[in-house]
Amino acid sequence: xxxxxxxxxxxxxxxxxxxxxxxxxxxxxxxxxxxxxxxxxxxxxxxxxxxxxxxxxxxxxxxxxxxxxxxxxxxxxxxxxxxxxxxxxxxxxxxxxxxxxxxxxxxxxxxxxxxxxxxxxxxxxxxxxxxxxxxxxxxxxxxxxxxxxxxxxxxxxxxxxxxxxxxxxxxxxxxxxxxxxxxxxxxxxxxxxxxxxxxxxxxxxxxxxxxxxxxxxxxxxxxxxxxxxxxxxxxxxxxxxxxxxxxxxxxxxxxxxxxxxxxxxxxxxxxxxxxxxxxxxxxxxxxxxxxxxxxxxxxxxxxxxxxxxxxxxxxx
Ligand code: ZN
Numbered sequence: 001x002x003x004x005x006x007x008x009x010x011x012x013x014x015x016x017x018x019x020x021x022x023x024x025x026x027x028x029x030x031x032x033x034x035x036x037x038x039x040x041x042x043x044x045x046x047x048x049x050x051x052x053x054x055x056x057x058x059x060x061x062x063x064x065x066x067x068x069x070x071x072x073x074x075x076x077x078x079x080x081x082x083x084x085x086x087x088x089x090x091x092x093x094x095x096x097x098x099x100x101x102x103x104x105x106x107x108x109x110x111x112x113x114x115x116x117x118x119x120x121x122x123x124x125x126x127x128x129x130x131x132x133x134x135x136x137x138x139x140x141x142x143x144x145x146x147x148x149x150x151x152x153x154x155x156x157x158x159x160x161x162x163x164x165x166x167x168x169x170x171x172x173x174x175x176x177x178x179x180x181x182x183x184x185x186x187x188x189x190x191x192x193x194x195x196x197x198x199x200x201x202x203x204x205x206x207x208x209x210x211x212x213x214x215x216x217x218x219x220x221x222x223x224x225x226x227x228x229x230x231x232x233x234x235x236x237x238x239x240x241x242x243x244x245x246x247x248x249x250x251x252x253x254x255x256x257x258x259x260x261x262x263x264x265x266x267x268x269x270x271x272x273x274x275x276x277x278x279x280x281x282x283x284x285x286x287x288x289x290x291x292x293x294x295x296x297x298x299x300x301x302x303x304x305x306x307x308x309x310x311x312x313x314x315x316x
Contacts, residue, residue: 015249019168022245022297026169029301038165039173043289050292050303051176053314055157057206058178058286061199067155067180072138074131074159074174081130083268084137089220089228093162095131098124131161135177136283140269143183149274151184153192169293170245170253176288181281183266185273189282193239193258196284200241200256203286208310209243209294212252216240237262243294255290259283 026032033042043051075097081087087094100107102123110123132138135158143152157178164171182192197213204211216238217229232238237260242252259282265271266279273279299306303316 015246016167018246018249023167023169025301026293026296031296031301032169037173038167039171041169041172046303047292049316050295050314051288053316054203054207054286054288054291054295055178056315057203057313060206061202062155062180063153067153069155070139070142072132072135072156072158074161075129076132076138078126078128078130080138080141081133083141084133085264085268086133086137089218089225090133090162092221093133093164093219095133095161095163097127097129097131099127101125132158133160133162134283135160135179135285136181139181140183140265140271140281143279144270146272146276147184147274147279151182151188151273151279154181154183155179156181170290172289175290177285178288179283179285181283183271183279183281185275185277186262186280189260189262189280193260193282193284197239197241197258200258200284200286204241204243204255204291206313207291207295208307209255209291209298211241211243211255213239213241214252216254216257235262243298245294245297253290253294255287255294257285257287259285 023032027034030044031047033044035041078096098121100110100123102110102125106123110120113123114120135156136154138158139154139156155178158176159174160177161174164173180192180196182189201211201213215233215236217232218238220226220228220232239258240254241256241258242254244250244252246253261281261283263278263280265281271279271281295306296303299310303311303314306314306316
């Protein structure tokens with residue numbers, strides 16, 4: 001999701017204080033369980049009940065059985081990761097899995113280094129897997145080839161990793177995305193994205209959140225990345241639905257992201273439409289933890305005191 005673009009206008013110290021206070025409240029109430037790593041949390045049963053309630057609200061506006069439902073593990077093949085081109089645009093957010101493949105002698109060296117407090121990472125080798133960065137990524141290889149006339153509509157839900165250590169509880173390193181993905185013609189993809197901006201607003205209003213759609217860009221890395229970000233905005237490829245968690249202190253937190261990928265994935269995964277063109281795709285992602293946090297911030301960190309209709313809507 002995008003970074004605030006008007007940092008200059010933010011009161012950073014006040015914003016930092018409010019974010020830390022909110023984080024402390026979530027930890028003290030036991031909704032989140034802190035770890036030694038910034039942005040990495042356990043979740044309480046109550047937090048999960050909130051996430052499940054949000055998931056049902058999303059399902060209620062979704063396409064139901066018209067979408068093919070897939071659930072992937074949070075790690076996926078390095079070969080698939082390669083084809084997403086993620087490393088070109090977001091090297092700083094990437095997570096790779098490494099493991100030990102050496103001999104007994106090398107293991108002894110590793111343990112000796114560890115015993116004196118030295119780093120032992122150089123005895124590890126890349127495994128065949130990477131951490132999933134976006135819930136839709138593991139799905140594309142299934143569609144290499146020619147699509148049916150109406151394309152493919154998918155419902156995916158899974159954990160994503162992005163290396164962004166932060167104190168803001170809304171910027172977690174590991175979080176869940178529920179996504180609806182359309183692969184098909186350019187028209188089908190754009191229609192899907194536009195339809196889901198409306199559906200996303202419906203879900204958030206159902207959860208009594210005030211959301212605003214804003215044209216946004218991904219946090220592409222480096223100098224080339226700045227050009228990609230400007231392009232993405234100019235071509236209106238990304239709309240985020242944002243909720244103000246911290247009042248006027250920042251521009252709001254993106255809780256839903258609606259993206260047109262043009263023919264990027266169609267090209268890299270060799271997916272063609274029935275009429276022989278490179279397929280386009282679009283996905284909408286609901287940031288489940290961010291929506292839960294927006295609810296806790298808006299309605300209070302004690303869900304037993306939320307308005308009754310909302311509690312029954314969420315089955316809390
Ligand atoms: Zn996606």
